[in-house]
Amino acid sequence: MSDDDAPARGATAPQVDAADAHLLERFVQGQQVFNGRLLDVRLDTVAMPDGRHATREYVVHPGAVVVVPILDDGRLVMERQFRYPIGRVVLEFPAGKIDAQEPMLACARRELTEETGYRASQWARAGITHNAMAYSTEIIEIWFARALAPGPRKLDDGELIDLALLTPAELDAAVSSGAVTDAKTQVALLWLQRWHAGAWPLHWFTPP
Amino acid sequence: MSDDDAPARGATAPQVDAADAHLLERFVQGQQVFNGRLLDVRLDTVAMPDGRHATREYVVHPGAVVVVPILDDGRLVMERQFRYPIGRVVLEFPAGKIDAQEPMLACARRELTEETGYRASQWARAGITHNAMAYSTEIIEIWFARALAPGPRKLDDGELIDLALLTPAELDAAVSSGAVTDAKTQVALLWLQRWHAGAWPLHWFTPP
Numbered sequence: 075m076s077d078d079d080a081p082a083r084g085a086t087a088p089q090v091d092a093a094d095a096h097l098l099e100r101f102v103q104g105q106q107v108f109n110g111r112l113l114d115v116r117l118d119t120v121a122m123p124d125g126r127h128a129t130r131e132y133v134v135h136p137g138a139v140v141v142v143p144i145l146d147d148g149r150l151v152m153e154r155q156f157r158y159p160i161g162r163v164v165l166e167f168p169a170g171k172i173d174a175q176e177p178m179l180a181c182a183r184r185e186l187t188e189e190t191g192y193r194a195s196q197w198a199r200a201g202i203t204h205n206a207m208a209y210s211t212e213i214i215e216i217w218f219a220r221a222l223a224p225g226p227r228k229l230d231d232g233e234l235i236d237l238a239l240l241t242p243a244e245l246d247a248a249v250s251s252g253a254v255t256d257a258k259t260q261v262a263l264l265w266l267q268r269w270h271a272g273a274w275p276l277h278w279f280t281p282p
Numbered sequence: 283m284s285d286d287d288a289p290a291r292g293a294t295a296p297q298v299d300a301a302d303a304h305l306l307e308r309f310v311q312g313q314q315v316f317n318g319r320l321l322d323v324r325l326d327t328v329a330m331p332d333g334r335h336a337t338r339e340y341v342v343h344p345g346a347v348v349v350v351p352i353l354d355d356g357r358l359v360m361e362r363q364f365r366y367p368i369g370r371v372v373l374e375f376p377a378g379k380i381d382a383q384e385p386m387l388a389c390a391r392r393e394l395t396e397e398t399g400y401r402a403s404q405w406a407r408a409g410i411t412h413n414a415m416a417y418s419t420e421i422i423e424i425w426f427a428r429a430l431a432p433g434p435r436k437l438d439d440g441e442l443i444d445l446a447l448l449t450p451a452e453l454d455a456a457v458s459s460g461a462v463t464d465a466k467t468q469v470a471l472l473w474l475q476r477w478h479a480g481a482w483p484l485h486w487f488t489p490p
Contacts, residue, residue: 090369091371094364107316110315110337113340115316115321115323117318120366122440122442123442129319130320131318131319133417156302158326158328159416159418159419162298206413206414206465207365207370207372213463246476250476255410255412255421257414257422257469260411260468264472264475
């Protein structure tokens with residue numbers, strides 16, 4: 075355990091309004107209580123708006139991307155892999171954690187190619203999701219990818235992933251039935267449907 | 283730290299198919315590496331399908347509910363609160379963790395009344411979402427509530443929550459613009475829109 079001078083949160087400067095002063099908690103002191111290969115767990119003391127102190131326990135996460143890869147025929151490139159904490163094989167969109175200093179788009183391109191073999195020439199950033207904000211700094215950026223060309227995969231050592239191709243209607247049915255329970259995949263489906271409906275825009279571009 | 287004989291995952295028996303044997307990881311041994319007021323962090327050794335060992339770090343979570351409370355005029359009862367790990371005031375649906383042995387519906391009814399004051403006479407269970415399955419056992423059940431009657435709130439000590447009423451169109455715009463980033467709220471919006479479209483059914487009932 076080590077004491078730190080500053081909070082380890084994703085946003086070092088809280089993004090807040092003066093009108094929200096009655097809701098804010100202020101960092102007092104913090105320590106790292108576990109530092110594993112994957113998880114960095116913190117225990118902070120905070121000051122509540124009334125001055126009383128409380129503790130906050132959370133995971134410091136580097137951030138992640140999820141990619142919605144769309145084939146020319148409209149089918150979606152998805153993955154099936156075992157997720158140990160929930161003990162299930164899960165159908166989900168390609169995703170992965172940011173490497174140190176890696177831009178989000180670079181991470182999205184890397185993860186798509188490593189896990190599926192596909193390279194996309196057109197990309198669009200849809201939005202973000204905070205998936206566990208009660209106890210994690212994790213932020214996931216949602217990217218769309220199209221104009222896909224297949225190629226070889228480069229899975230990490232020990233990474234076991236099957237590929238699956240689904241139409242948007244098949245994915246809709248799989249979420250409705252409870253067969254797809256992954257939050258980032260469900261949120262990505264919301265973006266896909268709202269984009270298809272013409273309600274939410276996607277600004278496509280071709281990266282260099 | 284203490285050694286355990288069994289995995290601490292949400293699903294003690296993994297829900298898997300024989301056809302997925304090439305993806306499965308098997309519990310070998312585990313220990314608790316942090317036990318705070320909120321977080322129970324585990325470090326397990328697992329056997330991969332090829333027999334090699336690997337480690338898995340994850341949070342054991344009791345599970346949670348999120349409630350979509352719909353007023354008679356169609357507006358949604360939502361909350362604004364500071365979420366310390368991400369340093370932001372967040373607009374989200376009412377939600378909370380399961381108490382020990384508490385049924386999901388009882389938790390949904392309790393959290394709705396404690397945090398908003400409303401009591402609902404009609405309920406429907408929409409589905410589930412796994413929001414951080416790479417490193418947490420957390421499962422969130424999504425419940426819908428209507429026929430709402432207002433009443434007094436019973437916030438926990440130190441719980442600071444503002445209420446906000448939004449139309450479904452306002453929530454749709456807030457997710458599209460990036461003003462609402464909470465995953466469980468985004469997934470709940472997907473359910474709301476698919477139910478409104480007549481695509482995904484909700485089976486309403488009146489609990490005793």
